[in-house]
Amino acid sequence: MSLVAGPGRGxxxxxxxxxxxxxxxxxxxxxxxxxxxxxDELEYHLTExxxxxxxxxxxxxxxxxxRADALPRDGVLDxxxxxxxxxxxxxxxxGHDPHMLYTISGVxxxxxxxxxxxxxxxxTDGKRKIADFVASLQQVNGTFAGDEWGxxxxxxxxxxxxxxxxxxxxxxxxxxxxxALIDVKAAIAHIKACQNFDGGxxxxxxxxxxSGQIFTxxxxxxxxxxxxxxxxxxxxxxxxxxxSERQLDDSGGLNGRPMKLVDVCYSWWVGSSLAMIxxxxxxxxxKLATFILxxxxxxxxxxxxxxxxxxxxxxxxxxxxxxxxxxxPGVGEVDAx
Amino acid sequence: xxxxxxDPAWADIxxxxxxxxxxxxxxxxxxxxxxxEAMSYLRAVMAAxxxxxxxxxxxxxxxxxxxxxxxVWLYRAQCLFALKSDLHAELAWLNATALEHQKxxxxxxxxxxxxxxxxxxxxxxxxxxxxxxxxAKNYHVWSYRQWLVRRFGLWEQGELExxxxxxxxxxxxxxxxxxxxxxxxxREEREEGEAGGVVGDAxxxxxxxxxxxxxxxxxPQNQSSWGYLRGIVRKAxxxxxxxxxxxxxxxxxEQPDEVRSSYALDFMAEILAEEKGSEQQxxxxxxxxxxxxxxVRRNYWEYRKGLLGVDAxxx
Numbered sequence: 080m081s082l083v084a085g086p087g088r089g090x091x092x093x094x095x096x097x098x099x100x101x102x103x104x105x106x107x108x109x110x111x112x113x114x115x116x117x118x119d120e121l122e123y124h125l126t127e128x129x130x131x132x133x134x135x136x137x138x139x140x141x142x143x144x145x146r147a148d149a150l151p152r153d154g155v156l157d158x159x160x161x162x163x164x165x166x167x168x169x170x171x172x173x174g175h176d177p178h179m180l181y182t183i184s185g186v187x188x189x190x191x192x193x194x195x196x197x198x199x200x201x202x203t204d205g206k207r208k209i210a211d212f213v214a215s216l217q218q219v220n221g222t223f224a225g226d227e228w229g230x231x232x233x234x235x236x237x238x239x240x241x242x243x244x245x246x247x248x249x250x251x252x253x254x255x256x257x258x259a260l261i262d263v264k265a266a267i268a269h270i271k272a273c274q275n276f277d278g279g280x281x282x283x284x285x286x287x288x289x290s291g292q293i294f295t296x297x298x299x300x301x302x303x304x305x306x307x308x309x310x311x312x313x314x315x316x317x318x319x320x321x322x323s324e325r326q327l328d329d330s331g332g333l334n335g336r337p338m339k340l341v342d343v344c345y346s347w348w349v350g351s352s353l354a355m356i357x358x359x360x361x362x363x364x365x366k367l368a369t370f371i372l373x374x375x376x377x378x379x380x381x382x383x384x385x386x387x388x389x390x391x392x393x394x395x396x397x398x399x400x401x402x403x404x405x406x407x408p409g410v411g412e413v414d415a416x
Numbered sequence: 417x418x419x420x421x422x423d424p425a426w427a428d429i430x431x432x433x434x435x436x437x438x439x440x441x442x443x444x445x446x447x448x449x450x451x452x453e454a455m456s457y458l459r460a461v462m463a464a465x466x467x468x469x470x471x472x473x474x475x476x477x478x479x480x481x482x483x484x485x486x487x488v489w490l491y492r493a494q495c496l497f498a499l500k501s502d503l504h505a506e507l508a509w510l511n512a513t514a515l516e517h518q519k520x521x522x523x524x525x526x527x528x529x530x531x532x533x534x535x536x537x538x539x540x541x542x543x544x545x546x547x548x549x550x551x552a553k554n555y556h557v558w559s560y561r562q563w564l565v566r567r568f569g570l571w572e573q574g575e576l577e578x579x580x581x582x583x584x585x586x587x588x589x590x591x592x593x594x595x596x597x598x599x600x601x602x603r604e605e606r607e608e609g610e611a612g613g614v615v616g617d618a619x620x621x622x623x624x625x626x627x628x629x630x631x632x633x634x635x636p637q638n639q640s641s642w643g644y645l646r647g648i649v650r651k652a653x654x655x656x657x658x659x660x661x662x663x664x665x666x667x668x669x670e671q672p673d674e675v676r677s678s679y680a681l682d683f684m685a686e687i688l689a690e691e692k693g694s695e696q697q698x699x700x701x702x703x704x705x706x707x708x709x710x711x712v713r714r715n716y717w718e719y720r721k722g723l724l725g726v727d728a729x730x731x
Binding site: 230 | 434449451452455459462481482484485486487490493525528529553555558559562588589590591594595597598601602639640643644647648650651710711712713714715716719
């Protein structure tokens with residue numbers, strides 16, 4: 080999957096969008112399919128370090144558009160498994176170092192294409208190896224590193240819980256296993272330490288609240304079954320107030336932090352966070368849907384961060400996932416975590 | 417023909433081209449450029465696990481072309497430490513690279529590894545401040561700044577003044593407000609039992625409330641300053657009433673057309689909700705928000721009104 084930007088721009092035709100905006104689903108499908116044929120562009124190679132996530136974004140968008148068949152399953156499986164290292168971690172592409180981020184994408188893709196049997200067939204104890212790799216990255220303070228070099232981020236913690244849950248290796252999924260693969264209690268304590276005075280969460284204790292990090296923290300709490308007990312109604316109200324404040328009245332789009340530009344990807348980060356705490360209706364859904372549709376390239380497909388910018392697969396995916404949360408017709412339902 | 421294939425220093429290496437796509441790639445790989453060549457040499461030296469000074473040149477070249485390739489950074493770090501290279505020279509090079517690639521985040525983790533080994537933060541805050549001149553809200557740079565404060569114990573060494581200056585420059589810089597909170601309260605939260613911060617030290621609390629109020633005077637419609645003030649009130653468990661006179665100046669129910677801040681009106685609604693017998697007034701404030709001052713979040717204000725436990729008030 081190529082992460083090449085463009086060729087089109089969101090809101091093409093000089094911003095002359097029809098009054099009744101439509102999701103150009105078939106064009107997005109064609110746009111995603113065409114990405115893999117653009118290997119003669121330099122940017123294809125400059126984005127190799129994201130390749131596996133690129134496939135995840137493209138494939139998820141296709142699933143939500145009910146066109147999972149648009150990418151060949153065998154080709155996807157071959158590529159994903161060619162990124163798997165002996166130690167159980169995935170790199171972004173063959174020859175790239177194993178990293179938590181691509182391990183998440185790899186496992187998410189395998190789950191999406193129903194590929195765990197194939198994994199076990201080709202790699203003995205494949206699931207267990209991946210689970211061990213992820214578990215090995217937990218730090219003494221409960222959080223997770225991205226790789227052996229130790230950078231930590233609440234994204235990695237969420238990723239670890241997500242991967243283990245998809246593989247069926249969370250401690251509560253294996254109550255008879257001693258010792259448990261990871262310390263869930265310590266992980267959740269770390270998430271709590273990342274909560275700020277404004278109700279949001281950051282990348283580390285003390286770091287500024289950021290919608291993307293809020294998503295990872297809420298999803299981690301949710302997977303661990305601690306979302307309701309930790310936040311309570313009051314905590315959800317406070318966080319929901321901060322999250323809903325991300326919608327800007329003029330464009331209807333959402334930003335990631337106060338006084339920052341709107342970006343279509345926050346339709347997902349903010350939207351799914353609000354959905355997890357049952358407060359998605361606090362934003363103006365119609366205005367958000369209109370903003371998302373304005374970011375489409377209605378001619379060649381693909382979605383950009385904002386109207387007028389180049390489209391790419393990352394924003395295409397988060398736009399469609401955002402529309403899914405909003406219950407947009409023709410888009411499949413998505414689980415917010 | 418190429419930069420590396422023509423260079424005698426690399427004559428011993430047989431470059432490894434990419435194998436992406438397997439035996440039957442969906443499309444022929446038809447690119448030929450500097451980046452592809454450098455990558456093929458990187459694959460070759462990584463396969464041989466080579467650590468030598470020329471690896472630093474090669475990774476520098478690759479990072480210049482594509483700073484987001486995390487494998488290149490890790491290999492460079494391994495090599496630096498294995499060769500016991502001059503880390504000050506590394507920092508000088510990192511400075512130029514960071515200024516050129518501001519959105520990149522791998523660079524900040526790399527910098528952390530280097531500065532940690534150096535065990536000195538000399539010049540680091542000065543460089544970070546230069547980065548903030550270009551983008552005062554860069555999330556990765558702020559994370560690095562907080563790491564510096566923690567790692568080198570800089571809590572009381574000019575950080576407060578630093579946030580004051582940034583907030584003076586842009587009173588809506590939420591990142592600077594957040595850092596101020598961190599500097600004032602972060603240490604206290606880390607060292608148990610030690611008094612301090614807005615909870616444990618009344619003088620600090622007064623000073624910080626005063627700071628927020630002055631910023632509000634300067635720009636009443638500012639989420640960051642109001643959030644900071646309300647954060648202190650909540651964390652210290654102060655009665656909301658204490659802020660009523662101040663809030664009133666920006667959002668008075670008697671002058672519904674002259675509200676100067678939706679955040680003040682929101683705060684006022686909360687104060688009134690806590691007051692016995694003022695629920696109707698609180699409902700009125702929330703109606704004003706839903707209908708005039710923040711209509712995009714109408715459903716949220718309606719929810720807040722529902723929590724008051726009073727019948728709907730006509731605006």
